[in-house]
Amino acid sequence: MIDGVADFSADAYVGLSYQYIYQGVAQRSDDAVARLGLSLQQRDGWFLDTWGGRTDTSRYDGGSNEEGGTSNYYAGSDYASRYSHDNDDPLSRQWEWDFNAGYSDAIGDQWQWALSHAWIERQQDDEPNQNYQEWRANLFFRDSMSLLLSYSDDYRHTGWSAFTAEWGLLLPMGAYVDFDAGAGWVDGIGGRDNYYGYGWLGLSGELTGDKRSSAAQGKIFGPLQWRVRCYHSGSAADKVLGEDRAGTQWEILFAIPLHLLSISK
DSSP states (O other): OOTTOOSEEEEEEEEEEEOOEETTEEOSSSOEEEEEEEEEEETTSEEEEEEEEEEEEEOBOSSOOTTSOSSOBOOSTTGGGGOOSSOSOSEEEEEEEEEEEEEEEEETTTEEEEEEEEEEEOOOTTSOOOOEEEEEEEEEETTTEEEEEEEESSGGGSSSOEEEEEEEEEEEOSSSEEEEEEEEEEESSSSTTOEEEEEEEEEEEESSSOTTTOOOTTOSBOOOEEEEEEEEEOGGGHHHHOGGGSSEEEEEEEEEEEEEEEEOO
């Protein structure tokens, strides 16, 4: 049971960002990204989180890939030359949805853990199935530090597994701004034997007052939030969506939180 949480609550957010960076790789081609989120939480610890956004994805060339896998997933730098569609762009665009359900509980007064199972929906009508499932384990220290471990045994229906470890840090820099940093490591994304590291530095806060005193209790709309991050990923990250999506990338996000429902007995 988690103290300070209503018996049942529903929260959401709507956001618009320049770029969307996931695992150190830019998911859009220098474009604005609409982002939606919904979180359902029970005081006993059960939760369901949903995220949605329109992203780019690798297409298939109809032949065996160069990574030794059984499927045709490959988005490396020479992929366009083997691209079988009548299009110069080896990427297609679709809505991506992440449904994450699990259980969370406190460890004393400072720590909290969570274990969940996620369903990532990425399929388009005219493209092969890239949906996959993932196990996730999280550890949090207050609101300032987090650790994520995730594992998929059939990443995007490629026939191989993928693993991610990610660490994040959030430090207050006054009443209005937080310092944001993190690093991660992935294995099996962009190819069966492909692996790379990534990291970020950033700032975040609210545009409408002191972020520690402006919580809109009893109101549907919360204060406008912002975040700026600079990411850098290793050279092997270019095998995920191409060379222009790896290396140094910037992400700018504006979001409005929505408090939809709170039930306390």
